[in-house]
Amino acid sequence: MPVVLVEQRLEASFESVSAALTDLECQLLTALPAPDTMGSLLLVLGEALNNVVEHAYRGVPGGHIDLRLTLTTGGLCIDIRDRGHPILGALPEGRNPLQAGAAVEDLPEGGFGWSLIRMLTRDLCYESRDGQNRLTCTIPVDATTPPPGPPCPSHHRA
Amino acid sequence: MDLSKQTHGDVVVITAADPRIDAAVAIEFKDRMRDLTADADGRVILDLEQVNFIDSSGLGAIVAAMKQLGSGKRLELAALSPLVDKVFRLTRMDSVFVIHDTTATGLGDASPAE
Numbered sequence: 001m002p003v004v005l006v007e008q009r010l011e012a013s014f015e016s017v018s019a020a021l022t023d024l025e026c027q028l029l030t031a032l033p034a035p036d037t038m039g040s041l042l043l044v045l046g047e048a049l050n051n052v053v054e055h056a057y058r059g060v061p062g063g064h065i066d067l068r069l070t071l072t073t074g075g076l077c078i079d080i081r082d083r084g085h086p087i088l089g090a091l092p093e094g095r096n097p098l099q100a101g102a103a104v105e106d107l108p109e110g111g112f113g114w115s116l117i118r119m120l121t122r123d124l125c126y127e128s129r130d131g132q133n134r135l136t137c138t139i140p141v142d143a144t145t146p147p148p149g150p151p152c153p154s155h156h157r158a
Numbered sequence: 159m160d161l162s163k164q165t166h167g168d169v170v171v172i173t174a175a176d177p178r179i180d181a182a183v184a185i186e187f188k189d190r191m192r193d194l195t196a197d198a199d200g201r202v203i204l205d206l207e208q209v210n211f212i213d214s215s216g217l218g219a220i221v222a223a224m225k226q227l228g229s230g231k232r233l234e235l236a237a238l239s240p241l242v243d244k245v246f247r248l249t250r251m252d253s254v255f256v257i258h259d260t261t262a263t264g265l266g267d268a269s270p271a272e
Binding site for chain 1: 178
C-alpha cells in the first residue's frame with residue numbers, strides 16, 4: 001500500500017524551499033528506509049523546487065508549489081505541481097559531469113540541477129495541462145531495508 | 159551567511175557556520191567570500207564541517223568563489239559532510255578542488271599567526 005508521507009503547499013521562493021527542506025528532513029527522519037534515501041530526496045527536491053521558483057515563476061513572488069511524497073514498494077515518489085510558466089519542449093538533460101583537468105577559469109557555475117535530478121531518480125515525467133505543470137519522479141529505495149516507521153508528528157505543517 | 163576568517167601563517171581559513179549553502183544564500187555566500195579572500199596571497203581553505211547541505215546553486219557559488227581567487231588558484235575544502243561530499247562526487251567537482259578530511263590536515267605544519 002502506498003503511504004502518503006507529505007502533502008503540503010509552499011510559497012514559491014528560495015527561502016521557503018530552504019525552510020521546507022529543513023522541516024522535511026526532521027519530519028521524515030524515521031519515515032525513510034535508508035539514510036541515503038534522505039540525502040537523495042533533499043537534493044532532488046532542492047533542485048526541482050528551486051527550478052520552479054526560478055524558471056516557472058521567474059522569481060516573481062506570490063506563486064505556490066504543491067508537493068506530495070508517497071512511499072511505495074517501488075520507491076519514494078515525488079509529485080511537484082505549480083501554475084507558473086511551463087517548460088517548453090523536452091526536459092533539460094543538465095550538464096555532463098566534468099572531465100578531470102579542467103582549468104579553473106573554464107569551470108561551470110551552474111547547470112548541474114537537472115543532471116543531479118536525473119542521476120538520483122527514475123521515471124522522470126513532466127506534463128503541462130490547463131495551466132498546471134506537474135513533475136513526477138521516483139527515488140529508488142532498496143527493497144531489502146526494513147519498513148518505515150511513522151513520521152514525526154510534531155513537525156507536520158498545515 | 160555566517161562566514162568567519164582566520165589566518166594561519168600565510169594560509170587563510172574560512173569557516174562556514176551555516177548548515178546550508180543553497181539557492182537562498184548563494185549570492186550572499188559568493189559576495190562574502192570575495193570580501194574575505196580579497197587580500198589572500200597564499201592558500202585558502204574553506205571549512206565546511208558545519209554545512210550539511212548544498213545544492214547546485216551552492217556548488218556554483220563555491221566554484222565562483224574559487225574563480226574569484228584569480229590566477230587559476232585552487233580553493234581548498236575541508237571536512238565535507240556525507241551529502242556535501244555526494245554532490246561533489248556526482249558532479250565530479252571533487253576532481254577540481256583540493257579536499258582535506260579536516261582543516262587541521264589541510265594546514266599541515268602551517269602554524270597560527272600571532
